[in-house]
Amino acid sequence: MITRTEITKVLQNPPLDSEVTVMGWVRAYRGRRFIALFDGSTSQTLQIVVDFENFPEELINSIKFHSCISVTGTVVKSQGAGQDVEVVAKSLEILGENNLDEYPLQAKKQTVEFLREHAHLRTRTATFSAVFRIRHAVAYAVHKYFNDRGYYYYHTPIITGSDAEGAGEMFRVSTLDPADTPMTEDQQVDYNQDFFGKPTNLTVSGQLQAEIGALALGKVYTFGPTFRAENSNTTRHLSEFWMIEPEVAFFDLDNDMDLAEDFVKYLITYVLDHFAGDLELLDKRIQDAEKNLPQAQRRPMGLIEMLRFVVDNEFERITYTEAIELLRRSKPFKKGKFEFEPHWGADLQAEHERFLVEKHFKKPVIVRDYPKDIKAFYMRMNDDDKTVAAMDVLFPYIGEVIGGSQREERQSVLLERMKEMDIPEEELWWYLDLRRFGGAPHAGFGLGFGRMVQFITGMTNIRDVIPFPRAPRLAEF
Ligand code: 4AD
Numbered sequence: 001m002i003t004r005t006e007i008t009k010v011l012q013n014p015p016l017d018s019e020v021t022v023m024g025w026v027r028a029y030r031g032r033r034f035i036a037l038f039d040g041s042t043s044q045t046l047q048i049v050v051d052f053e054n055f056p057e058e059l060i061n062s063i064k065f066h067s068c069i070s071v072t073g074t075v076v077k078s079q080g081a082g083q084d085v086e087v088v089a090k091s092l093e094i095l096g097e098n099n100l101d102e103y104p105l106q107a108k109k110q111t112v113e114f115l116r117e118h119a120h121l122r123t124r125t126a127t128f129s130a131v132f133r134i135r136h137a138v139a140y141a142v143h144k145y146f147n148d149r150g151y152y153y154y155h156t157p158i159i160t161g162s163d164a165e166g167a168g169e170m171f172r173v174s175t176l177d178p179a180d181t182p183m184t185e186d187q188q189v190d191y192n193q194d195f196f197g198k199p200t201n202l203t204v205s206g207q208l209q210a211e212i213g214a215l216a217l218g219k220v221y222t223f224g225p226t227f228r229a230e231n232s233n234t235t236r237h238l239s240e241f242w243m244i245e246p247e248v249a250f251f252d253l254d255n256d257m258d259l260a261e262d263f264v265k266y267l268i269t270y271v272l273d274h275f276a277g278d279l280e281l282l283d284k285r286i287q288d289a290e291k292n293l294p295q296a297q298r299r300p301m302g303l304i305e306m307l308r309f310v311v312d313n314e315f316e317r318i319t320y321t322e323a324i325e326l327l328r329r330s331k332p333f334k335k336g337k338f339e340f341e342p343h344w345g346a347d348l349q350a351e352h353e354r355f356l357v358e359k360h361f362k363k364p365v366i367v368r369d370y371p372k373d374i375k376a377f378y379m380r381m382n383d384d385d386k387t388v389a390a391m392d393v394l395f396p397y398i399g400e401v402i403g404g405s406q407r408e409e410r411q412s413v414l415l416e417r418m419k420e421m422d423i424p425e426e427e428l429w430w431y432l433d434l435r436r437f438g439g440a441p442h443a444g445f446g447l448g449f450g451r452m453v454q455f456i457t458g459m460t461n462i463r464d465v466i467p468f469p470r471a472p473r474l475a476e477f
């Protein structure tokens, strides 16, 4: 059996003058006398003092960046600045293979793009280990938030026969032989012979099934992987991303917006309260990176300052119509600075969202009541017959983190919308049944988990907040 003490335990509650065995990887070594060791249990490293005269030369020389070592030694108060305690090594051993001369990573700063190509190694860097600890923290906080408030975690399927968002950008799931696809008499693919006997795909959203949960359990949420085959090579899109979708009976759009705001503030607060060390490290990383940029290109606030600001201030709430009016009165519009013209009926582009959030209101904004023609079929029609009870939560740097709506619970209105949008009734018979039999007003939203983690960590690319990103032409590891 292996016995070791985790570095976080040594640092938090130092067993002074007693002996510990710690195991981990070398982040830095100085003057062949000091080793900074990490083991993932905390953002901090533990300083190991190696009196190299007491160790074989060969062993000392073989210690390299990211060598994996085991050290047994005494915990003492540190003589130097920068740490309270350190471990004076009595014995030191290299664990595993140590062929680090060919190691692709180096102690000096390497770009996130380079590290992305070495995703199997990047978790060892200070930045990425902080990001993935925070990713865990946010996931835990999601479950805690809902559990503490009486919501049930409801598992919706990953393989489905429906296209919930009506976007049609789905990954097919099939066991048919692509080289010898069975065809029907009228030259269509014979899905009858496919595994499920019908066309199926990876889910783009668990919402439609979550509605089933809400109309029986009252308050549910999903939290799982979601797939979109859109060819979006942006810093905010993945082909495989995680989404959280609460769905609540007896909720309207106002309830929905209140829940969204309270929920994201809770997630941020949880990380501020429990993972401050990791946040400080990421905050400093951004400051270092922006040091040489002109003022105008720097973020207006530090990372932690920004997180506190979002938690402490009420989100701005405006209608889509107000947003368009505001954009058309704006300086960038009048000076022709927008690439896309903001006009009623068109979707808000990233540049418009960023203007509203970063320049105009300077805080998160919830935009509601979008034109029906740019939104999904299931959103509840407003009395004006032109807009639907939809809402998007927009964040600085990220844009849309949440998309949600009150759902159309009136069977006849829903049927009409489905006809308008060419959505076949037969496929969604069960969804329609929910309206026919004991229907209820209800609402919900989807939070993009990666985008939330992006905001909290300050990482600029969503591919750097998930261990193994999936995007167009990217499925390594
Ligand atoms: O706005 P979306 O498409 O909404 C839905 O799927 C609804 N069914 C949600 C609901 O009402 N239950 O997606 C929700 C959120 C977006 O706001 C965004 O944060 C994230 O999911 N998202 C993505 N994140 C990463 N990569 C992508 N390709 C994403 N597409 C959406």
Ligand code: MG
Pocket (backbone or CB within 6 Å): 400, 402, 403
């Ligand atoms: Mg959306």
